[in-house]
Structures are given as structure tokens and as C-alpha cells.
Amino acid sequence: MATSVDFIEYVCEQISGVGAVRYRKMFGEYMVYINDKPILLVCDNMVYVKELDCIEEQMQEAEKGFPYDGAKEHYILDIDNSYFSKQIIELLEPVIPIPKPKKKKIK
Template identity: 30%
Template sequence: MASDQEFVSFVTDQLEAAGDVFAKKMFGEYGVYLDGVFFGLICDNRFFVKPTEGGRAFIGKPAEAPPYPGAKNSFLIEDKLEDRDWLCELVKITVKELPPPKRKK
């Protein structure tokens, strides 16, 4: 089941205070970016964040699951989707640990 635009808009709206957040359609689902850095996925109306040490420390005991069959586990964010401040902080912590986007030639 593909994610619906309403859920994608909800997640990106929750993250608007973190910076320039957008979702890009990829293979029927969505990649989520902050300031050009790919940090998460929306698959089957579920929100996943790339696992980082800082994110793990911030969450405590994160739920982990693969966003799609054959993928590595990511942090599955379910209970805190309504908490904008918590969600924005998690995403900022995560993006700090990820490599910057590659410049296109």
C-alpha cells in the first residue's frame, strides 16, 4: 500500500520548524529531506528515520523496522508524530550525523 499525500503532508508540516523540509516521491513512496540531506522515508503511511548514534541516544529505545522488504532497519516513529518539538529535535540530531548532500556537477 502506497502512502497517501495527506500523511506525507502531515509529517512534513510537523517538521517545518526544523528547517527546509520536503518529501520527494521515490519508487511509489517518499524520501524525506532536511536542508537537502536525505534522512528518512515515508512508506505505507509510516515514518522512518535513518538510525544514528545521536538519534538512538535521544530516543532511548527506538522501535526499529525495515521501511520496505530487503531494507536495513530504520527508526520507526509512531507514538511521537504529534509532538512537533520532539520530532524536530530528533531530525536535527540525525541530520548532523549524516553526510552533506553531494553537489551535482
């Protein structure tokens, strides 16, 4: 089951105020960017964050799962808890880099 547009918009509502929030459809699912950094992965109406040391303590009780086949295990973020979700994003945003632009292939 793919993520619905209503759900991705709900996710963005829940985290509003943490920076410039935008989302992009990728492979039928969504990546949520905060200040142009890929922070949240939304697959099958579930929100995932990378297992990084900076959030290990806060996410120790969180469920874990695989967002798609072949992916590494991620934490599942309780997006219904807006305050907690914003705290996690505030910890992740400084350590996640802005992706480098892809070089265009010369034909």
C-alpha cells in the same frame, strides 16, 4: 499500502521550522529532505529514521521496523509528537551528508 499525499504533507507540517523541508516520491514512497539532506523515509504512512549513534539514546524506547523489503532496520519516529520529531531531526541533520549528484551516463 502506499503513503498518502495527505500523510506526507502532515509529516512536513509536523517538522516545519527545522530548516528547508521538501519531499520527493521514490519507488512509490517518499524521502523527506531537510536542507537537501535525506533525513526521513516515509513508507506505508510510517516515518523511519536510520539507526545512528547520535540518536541512539533518544530513540531507545522507539519501535523498529523495515521500511521496505531488503532495507536495514530503522527506528520508527512518532511523527505525532512534533517537538520530539524536531529534536531528532536537529541531531541527525549535522551528521547526514548532502547526497552527491549522480553522474549522467554518456551514450
